[in-house]
Each structure stands twice: as structure tokens, then as C-alpha cells.
Amino acid sequence: MDKRLIAEFARQETEDLYRMTESLENSVSEEFGNAKQLIPMIQNHIPYTQAELLEFSINESLVRISAEFSMRKHTSCLLPYYHSHDFYEIIYVWQGAGGQMLPGSPRRIELHEGDLCILTPGMVHTMLPCGAGDIVLKIIVPVPMMKTFLHNLQAENGELADEETGLPEMLLKKNEFYIFYNSTETSHVIKRLVDDLLHETYWGTSYRIPAIKNLLQLLLIALGRSSLEKAEDSIFHEVCSYIRQNIRTANFEDLARHVGYSGRQLRRKIADSTGGTFSDILWRIRIEEAASLLNGSDIPVEEVAGVIGYKSTSGFYKRFVHVFHMTPAAYRKLYRGPVS
Known part of the structure; x- marks a missing residue:
């Protein structure tokens, strides 16, 4: 990465940290149309936890x-x-x-x-x-x-x-x-x-x-x-739709029959459309579905892998950490949000 970009992004990190702590009132005044109403409410409840901030923001009109x-x-x-x-x-x-x-x-x-x-x-x-x-x-x-x-x-x-x-x-x-x-x-x-x-x-x-x-x-x-x-080329959407409808059992051979192409034709069409493979799309959608289940259901973490079609729990954990930089359990704790 360009050294100037590294320095600029580091400067922005420092600037935003200051705005979020030492200069919060000024930041709110600059960025929000209803700052006069927001500032007293924020002052009365600092610091916010992440769950509290999400709950507060969904109840208020933050523009x-x-x-x-x-x-x-x-x-x-x-x-x-x-x-x-x-x-x-x-x-x-x-x-x-x-x-x-x-x-x-x-x-x-x-x-x-x-x-x-x-x-x-x-x-x-x-x-x-x-x-x-x-x-x-x-x-x-x-x-x-x-x-x-x-x-x-x-x-x-x-x-x-x-x-x-x-x-x-x-x-x-x-x-x-x-x-x-x-x-x-x-x-x-x-x-x-x-x-x-x-x-x-x-x-x-x-x-x-x-x-x-x-x-x-x-x-x-x-x-x-x-x-x-x-x-003009709907194959990407067809593949995604098929995987979501068959999240646990989706496989390349069944998809080829579903869309009416030979395996060779389908591989070429997917590569032309996405630059990747069926497996690339499959694991991405499965991991997104796992994140959705962790965030919106009470399914135990160890069972989520099976629900989305992973036979190996360790393989699921490895892929999830690669995408989200945290374990499934940590993700659920961080993003589940307030429970009503």
C-alpha cells in the first residue's frame, strides 16, 4: 500500500478517536440535523455499550x-x-x-x-x-x-x-x-x-x-x-438463488442439472460471470447465512455448521474466522444486539 495512504488512514483513525471522546458534542453538532435534541440525551448516558447505542439509535431519529x-x-x-x-x-x-x-x-x-x-x-x-x-x-x-x-x-x-x-x-x-x-x-x-x-x-x-x-x-x-x-448474464443470480434454497445440500452436479448446463459449460459461465468458482460462491453464502443465524436465532453455535451444510465443525470455524476475524461465539456476543 502507498505509504501516504497508510499515513492518511492512521491520521483519520486518530482524528475520529478524538472526535468520539474529547470532542463528541462538537462532532454531533456538525454531523446531525437534530443535534440540539441529541446532545442532552447523549450527555446523560455516557459511555454507551454497543448494544445500548444500537437500541438508542433505533429509537431516535439520527439523521x-x-x-x-x-x-x-x-x-x-x-x-x-x-x-x-x-x-x-x-x-x-x-x-x-x-x-x-x-x-x-x-x-x-x-x-x-x-x-x-x-x-x-x-x-x-x-x-x-x-x-x-x-x-x-x-x-x-x-x-x-x-x-x-x-x-x-x-x-x-x-x-x-x-x-x-x-x-x-x-x-x-x-x-x-x-x-x-x-x-x-x-x-x-x-x-x-x-x-x-x-x-x-x-x-x-x-x-x-x-x-x-x-x-x-x-x-x-x-x-x-x-x-x-x-x-444480461443472470447465471450469478441463478447460482446464488439455488444455493440459498438448498443451503445444506447444494452441490455442483445438482446445480448443473437445475440450470440445464453440462459441468464444463457451467464452470465456464460461472468463471466468466464472477471470476471464481462454484465453491467460492458456496462458502461465501454459507458463511453469510451462518452470520445471520448467529445474529437472529438461538441455534447453538456448534449446530450452526451442520445447518448450513458444513460436515466439519473445525472447517466451518476456520472459514468463519477467516471472514470475520473472530469466532462464531464472539460474533454472536458482539452483534446480537439488545434482546427485547
């Missing part, structure tokens, strides 16, 4: 506000809390993994390296803590800036625009959450654009603002193309 573009690392000191925004937020997993949760859903949404999600204004969510080696980037795009980009795309696309499912039409809706998995031919383009945006944000000199705007516009174009690729 983050910003009229400026920014791009920062999701720092390790930030506790998870439910909130919405008056801006667009783009979340990109630059390295490792990162988790999201939506209110009312026990399922943790796990994003891996190269995955990206966009939250439109009003969408309530919480970002979960990252592991030591994870780098998750948060890009704030003010509504006027984003709407300019989207209207430009609509104008350029003209009659080809899809009134329901085109990217501009999707992002102009409020309270939406869209995920773009790292599984299409344009994923490497998206990675390069995010890298360029990162460096322009921190070290751009002449024409920095126009450069940032152009990179954001190109990023949206790449995401729009990514959506079209997935619509």
Missing part, C-alpha cells in the same frame, strides 16, 4: 447531514449505530471485508473486497466494525451534485433509458440500498476509478474539484454498465 463531498476510511473506533442521511453514501470495500445491517432484519450484509453499495437519502442502516486488515471507504456525495450526474446520464441515454431499472432512475428514489458485487467485467474499472478518486481527494492539486466530479461521473457510468452486465 447525518452534509453539503460537502468527502471520502474517508471507516475507522475502527466508530461504534455501530442506526442512522440515515440527507446525502448519498457510497461504500466501497477497498481491502478485506465490511458489514452492514438494516433495521428490522437480523441478517448481516457482508461485503467483500471490490464490492460496493450505494445508499440513497433517507435509507437507515448501520456500519459494523471492521477487522484489523479491512479498509472500507465511505464516499459522501451531496444531493445536488449526485442529481446533476444522474440527470446528465438520463439526458445522454435518451430513449434508451429504462424508466424503472436504469441506474439514474434507481438512484433518484429515496430510502434505497443497492449492492454492486465484485463479479462483472467492469469491476476492475470500478477499482481503478476508486483508486484515482482516493488519490485526487487527498493529494489533488490543480483542477482538483473538476477532477473529482469527472471521476464520480465515470464511476456512475461504470456502475450502470455493471448493472447491465448482470441483467
Whole structure:
């Protein structure tokens, strides 16, 4: 990694730790539209445990506000809390993994390296803590800036625009959450654009603002193309759907019969669509399902492996720790949240 990036991310960690401790009131005043109501409630109950903060945030209307573009690392000191925004937020997993949760859903949404999600204004969510080696980037795009980009795309696309499912039409809706998995031919383009945006944000000199705007516009174009690729090649979604419906017994031979391809054809289609294999998709979905069960059910930890199709408990533990950087028991304790 670029030494300048290492130093910048370390600076952000230090800055956010200060904001969360020594300068909490100022931080709340800067970031939340209803700060006057929030500050007394926060002052009366410091420190919060993670479970208490989640419960507090789901009961209060926490709306983050910003009229400026920014791009920062999701720092390790930030506790998870439910909130919405008056801006667009783009979340990109630059390295490792990162988790999201939506209110009312026990399922943790796990994003891996190269995955990206966009939250439109009003969408309530919480970002979960990252592991030591994870780098998750948060890009704030003010509504006027984003709407300019989207209207430009609509104008350029003209009659080809899809009134329901085109990217501009999707992002102009409020309270939406869209995920773009790292599984299409344009994923490497998206990675390069995010890298360029990162460096322009921190070290751009002449024409920095126009450069940032152009990179954001190109990023949206790449995401729009990514959506079209997935619509044209649905094999990835067919595989995921099959695995979720047969989480315990899913296997490659049965999938091939299910979708009507020979084994050789199916391997090639999965590789072309995702750059990986059936096994890659299988273990990822099984681990996500395990996280959901740990978070939303009372199934004993030692039985979760069997429920999702692992014959070896040790193999399940090893894979789970690789993804989440903690044991299944530690994950349940950390993310289960308040029990009513």
C-alpha cells in the first residue's frame, strides 16, 4: 500500500478517536440535523455499550447531514449505530471485508473486497466494525451534485433509458440500498476509478474539484454498465438463488442439472460471470447465512455448521474466522444486539 495512504488512514483513525471522546458534542453538532435534541440525551448516558447505542439509535431519529463531498476510511473506533442521511453514501470495500445491517432484519450484509453499495437519502442502516486488515471507504456525495450526474446520464441515454431499472432512475428514489458485487467485467474499472478518486481527494492539486466530479461521473457510468452486465448474464443470480434454497445440500452436479448446463459449460459461465468458482460462491453464502443465524436465532453455535451444510465443525470455524476475524461465539456476543 502507498505509504501516504497508510499515513492518511492512521491520521483519520486518530482524528475520529478524538472526535468520539474529547470532542463528541462538537462532532454531533456538525454531523446531525437534530443535534440540539441529541446532545442532552447523549450527555446523560455516557459511555454507551454497543448494544445500548444500537437500541438508542433505533429509537431516535439520527439523521447525518452534509453539503460537502468527502471520502474517508471507516475507522475502527466508530461504534455501530442506526442512522440515515440527507446525502448519498457510497461504500466501497477497498481491502478485506465490511458489514452492514438494516433495521428490522437480523441478517448481516457482508461485503467483500471490490464490492460496493450505494445508499440513497433517507435509507437507515448501520456500519459494523471492521477487522484489523479491512479498509472500507465511505464516499459522501451531496444531493445536488449526485442529481446533476444522474440527470446528465438520463439526458445522454435518451430513449434508451429504462424508466424503472436504469441506474439514474434507481438512484433518484429515496430510502434505497443497492449492492454492486465484485463479479462483472467492469469491476476492475470500478477499482481503478476508486483508486484515482482516493488519490485526487487527498493529494489533488490543480483542477482538483473538476477532477473529482469527472471521476464520480465515470464511476456512475461504470456502475450502470455493471448493472447491465448482470441483467444480461443472470447465471450469478441463478447460482446464488439455488444455493440459498438448498443451503445444506447444494452441490455442483445438482446445480448443473437445475440450470440445464453440462459441468464444463457451467464452470465456464460461472468463471466468466464472477471470476471464481462454484465453491467460492458456496462458502461465501454459507458463511453469510451462518452470520445471520448467529445474529437472529438461538441455534447453538456448534449446530450452526451442520445447518448450513458444513460436515466439519473445525472447517466451518476456520472459514468463519477467516471472514470475520473472530469466532462464531464472539460474533454472536458482539452483534446480537439488545434482546427485547
